[in-house]
Amino acid sequence: ETGVTQSPTHLIKTRGQQVTLRCSSQSGHNTVSWYQQALGQGPQFIFQYYREEENGRGNFPPRFSGLQFPNYSSELNVNALELDDSALYLCASSPGLAGSYEQYFGPGTRLTVT
Amino acid sequence: DAKTTQPTSMDCAEGRAANLPCNHSTISGNEYVYWYRQIHSQGPQYIIHGLKNNETNEMASLIITEDRKSSTLILPHATLRDTAVYYCIVRHYTDKLIFGTGTRLQVFP
Numbered sequence A: 001e002t003g004v005t006q007s008p009t010h011l012i013k014t015r016g017q018q019v020t021l022r023c024s025s026q027s028g029h030n031t032v033s034w035y036q037q038a039l040g041q042g043p044q045f046i047f048q049y050y051r052e053e054e055n056g057r058g059n060f061p062p063r064f065s066g067l068q069f070p071n072y073s074s075e076l077n078v079n080a081l082e083l084d085d086s087a088l089y090l091c092a093s094s095p096g097l098a099g100s101y102e103q104y105f106g107p108g109t110r111l112t113v114t
Numbered sequence B: 001d002a003k004t005t006q007p008t009s010m011d012c013a014e015g016r017a018a019n020l021p022c023n024h025s026t027i028s029g030n031e032y033v034y035w036y037r038q039i040h041s042q043g044p045q046y047i048i049h050g051l052k053n054n055e056t057n058e059m060a061s062l063i064i065t066e067d068r069k070s071s072t073l074i075l076p077h078a079t080l081r082d083t084a085v086y087y088c089i090v091r092h093y094t095d096k097l098i099f100g101t102g103t104r105l106q107v108f109p
Helices: none
Strands: A006-009 A011-015 A019-024 A030-035 A044-050 A054-055 A062-066 A076-077 A087-094 A109-113 B009-013 B016-025 B030-038 B045-050 B061-064 B070-075 B084-091 B103-108
Touching: A006 A087, A011 A019, A019 A087, A019 A109, A030 A076, A044 A087, A076 A087, B009 B016, B016 B030, B016 B084, B016 B103, B030 B061, B045 B061, B045 B070, B070 B084
Parallel strands: A011 A109, B009 B103
Antiparallel strands: A006 A019, A019 A076, A030 A044, A030 A087, A044 A054, A062 A076, A087 A109, B016 B070, B030 B045, B030 B084, B061 B070, B084 B103
16 A cells, blocks of 8 residues: 655745645545645644545635645645745645544655745 | 644653643544654654544554543653654544644653
């Protein structure tokens, strides 16, 4: 069974650019959530996708957007990058929405905005 | 905002039990208590969860008080590889995890 994978591992972008981060969910999982983790902080919820539809969003501006594909993989897009967007971006998948399901996290993508 | 309160840091001797407390006084009846940990530069790892009964798995035990306002994660025989930040989270059916700053557990030889 393959776990959650994310690409790329590291990324350096310039302020104002756009970035796309990718996540492959664990086999059989139809729910993907994205989190942003700034240095020294806990992960912050960005949004969640369930069966290709957005299902909940945290306190992030519209320039953070996402997609989920029929195979349940997902993308996180960030437009007009700002210096404060520098963080570890984590993707997590789960087999459903019910509260008793645990989430499985990928290793993250480290984004640096200069 | 996170609904839990945890100590900022704790130490534990290798081979001893590590007991990590968590307060969640505003937990509602349909919210679960989850524990995750994050080893440096890795994604968080699920440890255990429970609703109102005590739970045990191969990694840890979770003790939830009868009034559900607090819980304790127990690592029965801590090893150096258990050094990590431990997050206690209360979670509703929407599947959203709200992380606080967690407890940094340092296991020493």
